[in-house]
Amino acid sequence: MVRASAISVRFDGVTAVDDATIQVPEGETLAVLGPSGCGKSTLLRVIAGLQRAESGTVELDGRDVRDVPAHRRGVGLMFQDDVLFPHRDVAGNVAFGLRMANRPRPEIERRVEELLDLVGLSGFQRRAVTSLSGGERERVALARALAPEPRVLLLDEPLGSLDRPLHDRLLAELEELFTRIRITVVAVTHDVTDAFALGHQVAVMRAGRVVQAATPDRLWAQPADAWVARFLGHANVEEREGGAVVTRPEAVRLTVAKEGGATVVSAERRGPLVRLRARLDGGGELEAVTTAIDHPAAGDRVSVEIDPSGVVTVPTGVGTAGD
Amino acid sequence: MDADRAALARRAGLVAAGVIPAAFVALFFAFPFAAILGRGLGEDGRLSLPFDVWLSSETLRLLWFTTWQAAVSTVLTLAAGLPLAWAVGRHAFPGRSLVRALVLVPFVLPTVVVATAFLALLPDSLERGLPAILAAHVFFNVAIVTLVVGGAWEGLGRGPWETAATLGAGPWRRLREVTLPLLAPALSAAAALTFLFCFTSFGVVLILGGPGRSTLETEIYLQAARAFDLRTAAALSLLQLAMVALALVAIGRLEASRGGRPAPATREGLRRPAGRERAAVAAVLAVSGTALALPLALLVARSLATGTTAWRRLFEETPALLVTPWHAIANSVLFAAVAAALSVTVGGLAAAVLARLRPGALDVLVLLPLGASAVMLGFGFLIAFDEPPLDFRSSWWLVPVAQSLVAAPFVVRIVAPALRSIDPRLREAAAVLGASPGRAWREIELPLAARAVGVAAGFAFAIALGEFGATVFVARAEWPTLPVTIFRFLGRPGAENQSIAGALAVCLAALTVLAALALDRAAPRSRGPL
Numbered sequence: 001m002v003r004a005s006a007i008s009v010r011f012d013g014v015t016a017v018d019d020a021t022i023q024v025p026e027g028e029t030l031a032v033l034g035p036s037g038c039g040k041s042t043l044l045r046v047i048a049g050l051q052r053a054e055s056g057t058v059e060l061d062g063r064d065v066r067d068v069p070a071h072r073r074g075v076g077l078m079f080q081d082d083v084l085f086p087h088r089d090v091a092g093n094v095a096f097g098l099r100m101a102n103r104p105r106p107e108i109e110r111r112v113e114e115l116l117d118l119v120g121l122s123g124f125q126r127r128a129v130t131s132l133s134g135g136e137r138e139r140v141a142l143a144r145a146l147a148p149e150p151r152v153l154l155l156d157e158p159l160g161s162l163d164r165p166l167h168d169r170l171l172a173e174l175e176e177l178f179t180r181i182r183i184t185v186v187a188v189t190h191d192v193t194d195a196f197a198l199g200h201q202v203a204v205m206r207a208g209r210v211v212q213a214a215t216p217d218r219l220w221a222q223p224a225d226a227w228v229a230r231f232l233g234h235a236n237v238e239e240r241e242g243g244a245v246v247t248r249p250e251a252v253r254l255t256v257a258k259e260g261g262a263t264v265v266s267a268e269r270r271g272p273l274v275r276l277r278a279r280l281d282g283g284g285e286l287e288a289v290t291t292a293i294d295h296p297a298a299g300d301r302v303s304v305e306i307d308p309s310g311v312v313t314v315p316t317g318v319g320t321a322g323d
Numbered sequence: 324m325d326a327d328r329a330a331l332a333r334r335a336g337l338v339a340a341g342v343i344p345a346a347f348v349a350l351f352f353a354f355p356f357a358a359i360l361g362r363g364l365g366e367d368g369r370l371s372l373p374f375d376v377w378l379s380s381e382t383l384r385l386l387w388f389t390t391w392q393a394a395v396s397t398v399l400t401l402a403a404g405l406p407l408a409w410a411v412g413r414h415a416f417p418g419r420s421l422v423r424a425l426v427l428v429p430f431v432l433p434t435v436v437v438a439t440a441f442l443a444l445l446p447d448s449l450e451r452g453l454p455a456i457l458a459a460h461v462f463f464n465v466a467i468v469t470l471v472v473g474g475a476w477e478g479l480g481r482g483p484w485e486t487a488a489t490l491g492a493g494p495w496r497r498l499r500e501v502t503l504p505l506l507a508p509a510l511s512a513a514a515a516l517t518f519l520f521c522f523t524s525f526g527v528v529l530i531l532g533g534p535g536r537s538t539l540e541t542e543i544y545l546q547a548a549r550a551f552d553l554r555t556a557a558a559l560s561l562l563q564l565a566m567v568a569l570a571l572v573a574i575g576r577l578e579a580s581r582g583g584r585p586a587p588a589t590r591e592g593l594r595r596p597a598g599r600e601r602a603a604v605a606a607v608l609a610v611s612g613t614a615l616a617l618p619l620a621l622l623v624a625r626s627l628a629t630g631t632t633a634w635r636r637l638f639e640e641t642p643a644l645l646v647t648p649w650h651a652i653a654n655s656v657l658f659a660a661v662a663a664a665l666s667v668t669v670g671g672l673a674a675a676v677l678a679r680l681r682p683g684a685l686d687v688l689v690l691l692p693l694g695a696s697a698v699m700l701g702f703g704f705l706i707a708f709d710e711p712p713l714d715f716r717s718s719w720w721l722v723p724v725a726q727s728l729v730a731a732p733f734v735v736r737i738v739a740p741a742l743r744s745i746d747p748r749l750r751e752a753a754a755v756l757g758a759s760p761g762r763a764w765r766e767i768e769l770p771l772a773a774r775a776v777g778v779a780a781g782f783a784f785a786i787a788l789g790e791f792g793a794t795v796f797v798a799r800a801e802w803p804t805l806p807v808t809i810f811r812f813l814g815r816p817g818a819e820n821q822s823i824a825g826a827l828a829v830c831l832a833a834l835t836v837l838a839a840l841a842l843d844r845a846a847p848r849s850r851g852p853l
Contacts (some may be wrong), residue, residue: 050751070754071763077755083748087770096766100757148757 001026002047002152002184007056009042009208016042017053018208022186024152024201029178029185030213031199033192035231039208040188041080044154047186049073060151071100076150081161082141084129090116090140091125097148115143118177135166142174146183153178155187159194171197192232196220204228221248225317235277235287243313251310252288254278256296260303262286264296278302336760337679344673344731351724355703362706363557373558382559386566389538392453392528393521396460400517401510403461403614404468406607411469412476414604415593422608423470429615430466431839432832433789434526435806437463439813439828440618441531442821443625451533459527462618464517465611471516475509476502477593515574523567523696525792526806530813539563540698540792547702548796557706560699567696619832626825633822637830641823643811645801648823651808652830655788658723658804662787665727667780670734675768677735678742697729701796721797722804726787733786734779741775742768781842785835805831 002024009017017039024030032040045051047058049070058065065073076097084093091112098108116122119139124132129140138159145153158174159167175197178185187198195202196216203213204224212224223229226244229237236247254264254276262278265285269275274295276288286304296302363373376382411423429437441459442451479502487501503510525540532541539559547556596604626633637648644651704725708715715721745768753763791806798807805827812824 048751048755050754069759070751071757071759073755074757075755077752079748079752083746083752085749085752085767096753096758097756100753100762144752144756 001059001061002030002186003057003059004043004047005057005059007043007046007053007058009039009046009051009053015208017046019056020205020208020210021056022203022210022213024184024186026184027182028200029187029198031195031202032186032188032205033195033199033202033231034190034205036190038205040190040205041156043205044077044156044186044188047152048075048077048154050077074148074151076145076148076153078138078141078145078153078155078158080157082137084137084140084144086130088129089125090121090127090129090132093129093140094143094147096144101148111147112143115147118146118181119143120173134162135170138162138170146181150183152184152186155185155189157189158187160189174198204231206231222312223314225315227317229314235285238284239316244316246312246314247286247306248310249275249287249289251307252286253305253307254288254290254296254302255305256300257303258301260301262302262304264298264300264302266298267295278304280304337676340672341676344669344676347669348728351704352700352728355700355707358707359557359560359699359703362553363561366554373554373561376555376558377562382562385537385539385542385559386562388536389522389540389566392456392460392538393518393524396457396464396521397514397518399457400461400464400468400521401514403611404465404513405472407465407469407611408473408476410604410607412473413593414596414600416595416604419593422612423473425612426466426469426615427839428466428836429462430464431785431835432463433791433806433835434463434524435530435789435791435809436622436828436832436835437618438527438530439625439809439824440622441527442813443621443825444618451531452536455531456524456528456536459531460517460521460524462615463527464520465615467516467520468513471513472506472509475506479505481594512574515570519567519570519574522570523563523698525696525698526810530810539566540696543698543702544792544795547705553706556702560702563696563699622825622832623829626822626829628825629819629822632819633826636819636823637826643815643820644803644808646803648808648812648827651803651805651827652834654802655805655831656834658719658726659784659787661720661723662726662730662790663780663784665723666730666734666783666787667776669727670731670779670783671738671776673731674735674738674742677739697725697790697792698796700725700728701793704793705796716797717799719799719802722794722799722802723787725793725797726790727783729790729793730783730786734783737779737782738772738775741772745771778842781838785838785842788835788838789831805834 003022005021007017007020008015020039020043022030022032022043032043034040042051046053046056049058049065049068053066060073060075085096088096094112094115095108098111103111112125113122116124119142121136121139121143124136124140129137132140142158159170162170171194178198185198187195189195189198199216201213202216202219203210204219205211206227212219212228214222219228219232223232223234223246226237226239226246229244229246234246234248236245236249236252238245238247254262261282262280265277265279267274267276272291273289274292276290276296278286278288280286364370407426411419411426437459441455441462445455445458483501483505484497487497492500522538523540524538525544528536528538529541529544532538537545539562543556543559543563546552546559595601637652640647704721705716708721749767749771750763753767754760758766789806790804791810794804795807795810798804803811809824809827809831812820812827
């Protein structure tokens with residue numbers, strides 16, 4: 001179990017993390033999601049022991065580790081871009097943590113082999129890390145972090161530097177792996193898709209504060225405020241007196257009708273889903289998604305139906321998704 | 324150990340690492356320097372500025388000659404080096420990296436070797452004097468211009484040049500409006516370095532200048548070691564220090580405006596020369612190659628002028644020395660090895676501390692010994708360590724200590740950037756995997772910097788081997804080094820003594836080049852200490 005409570009960090013008077021609290025139950029994954037500069041990586045470094053917090057406590061398995069230096073915390077960390085030791089081969093990188101823990105040599109060799117099997121790099125022991133592809137490097141970094149059996153695995157934008165197809169494949173592998181080995185994970189990312197894919201829970205951070213923590217479904221259905229809604233990708237956020245109305249696109253149904261009150265502006269397919277945008281005659285736009293093959297096309301006149309269970313009113317909140 | 328204590332321990336480690344070089348520099352640099360200050364600025368404990376020395380017509384003449392010979396040497400070096408920089412920086416041709424390596428040979432050669440070679444080269448009527456000094460300075464520093472300017476030229480790529488061409492600029496316009504402005508920072512940096520080296524040149528001027536051709540640097544030596552006028556020597560040292568400090572500040576400014584190092588060279592900028600360009604490149608390489616090889620060839624010839632006699636004499640007793648010349652070779656290797664070990668220890672620790680601090684501030688401090696000049700260091704040793712409890716003048720180890728101080732700034736300049744370039748997250752990755760700060764240092768930083776440390780050691784060895792300015796003050800007659808011995812033989816009449824000097828210079832050159840080669844082998848992709 002990991003709990004970081006009321007963490008605050010300031011750099012030269014600028015607040016990077018502001019009274020942030022996160023909690024991850026044993027064996028689960030928490031995704032910390034936020035725009036760049038929101039303090040999520042700093043929070044991760046505090047948990048790892050690489051960054052001192054001005055205030056707040058970090059607990060691993062119920063033990064306060066605030067005063068334990070990084071090298072005695074027993075956490076695993078994967079950096080944004082792998083950060084492999086360039087002067088050691090693959091086995092040397094994976095074995096590093098085991099050597100620091102003074103494990104006997106036969107055990108180290110066995111464990112390295114085991115880990116390389118786990119990440120799909122069997123037999124790569126003697127390869128120079130400089131000869132590996134981006135995806136292979138990420139896998140070695142993962143094996144290196146997992147080898148000493150850390151109490152918690154911390155991921156800092158783990159797949160940030162990979163191209164899209166590779167990114168998606170490794171993401172699926174990570175998901176599957178974490179469930180299989182039942183490890184507690186905190187993954188920091190700016191990507192909503194990654195956060196939703198990895199996290200049992202997702203904590204959304206803005207300007208150093210955790211503004212909402214919930215399951216992906218809860219987050220999507222009930223964003224804490226208009227900013228969170230927009231950051232998660234909600235397009236139908238209408239600010240009114242007393243709050244913002246968020247309409248989930250899947251609750252909007254557009255049907256081709258000559259006398260309808262809207263015109264389709266665009267229709268764009270992404271995999272199984274088609275995203276439709278319609279301009280309302282009374283002003284404003286509405287987004288809808290459908291799985292239909294036979295969907296309205298751009299220029300069609302449509303009627304608009306909204307399922308009331310897909311509409312929530314949330315606080316207006318502060319700032320915009322861009323900050 | 325809690326996180327606070329860990330941070331404290333890191334800081335304590337940093338301080339501990341800093342104490343050793345600081346103490347070394349304090350005792351063997353600051354203290355002798357203070358001794359010079361005391362001699363120069365005081366009399367019987369009272370402050371009395373030596374204006375009589377500083378303002379004498381003698382000194383003004385010295386200052387004038389020092390400055391203009393350095394200026395003329397710089398201009399000539401630029402003129403000789405730019406064609407080579409053009410050939411190497413713009414063109415791909417077979418043996419290009421070999422040419423770059425060979426150009427560096429004169430630069431790493433000890434001054435005494437170069438001076439001896441030019442004595443062998445010039446006709447008797449021109450043997451000593453201004454032309455010899457200027458020629459030797461050009462020979463020495465052509466490498467700076469070739470490598471600094473050539474490197475920058477290569478880094479430019481052909482992009483700006485081709486863009487200008489498509490915009491309608493002809494070859495001369497392109498040269499004037501694109502290439503030269505872009506090369507200006509490298510040109511001025513190379514010129515400034517060359518000027519500094521020529522301004523503080525010692526061995527070349529002492530040996531080739533002959534009577535009446537003295538610069539500040541040689542005059543300090545002559546006043547201290549020949550005329551025993553320590554006050555004048557000290558006053559001139561202070562003048563020299565002020566001039567060099569001025570030059571260093573100017574170079575610092577230039578480096579700052581250069582915005583760090585030039586971009587890593589790409590091969591895109593290079594192309595195989597064709598037609599007239601090809602002939603031009605070939606001509607430049609042939610002329611430069613001959614000019615650079617000739618003095619060395621004649622040096623070998625001079626060593627054989629009396630048949631193999633000179634070489635046999637290396638193993639025989641001689642009235643010129645207390646020991647056989649062969650011992651000087653052994654001494655030099657031994658001293659250079661000790662000096663390399665010392666300067667790598669001291670300079671390496673200093674670099675480790677500097678790498679953790681913000682760049683800039685302390686770098687200048689470490690480079691000061693470089694600017695203070697070897698002669699001043701030797702002179703400082705002479706007057707600082709001559710009475711109890713610091714009477715070290717009879718100790719052999721004073722020589723390697725002095726040599727290590729001359730070499731240490733170069734070690735720092737090689738090792739500190741290597742340490743700085745290590746991604747700090749590697750240390751963090753090691754920490755998270757359970758490595759304590761000390762362990763992380765041993766496992767990560769040390770192995771990653773090992774190559775640079777090796778290069779620095781080789782360089783320090785080569786510098787110590789050829790060190791003359793400081794060594795000539797502190798070398799004991801029963802422990803002479805090669806450069807000192809060569810100088811002694813050159814000062815004696817007769818063809819045989821000149822031949823022995825030539826033979827010893829060949830040995831010294833061979834040893835230096837071997838050290839440089841070993842270093843080049845160990846570090847195929849290292850950048851020079853410039």
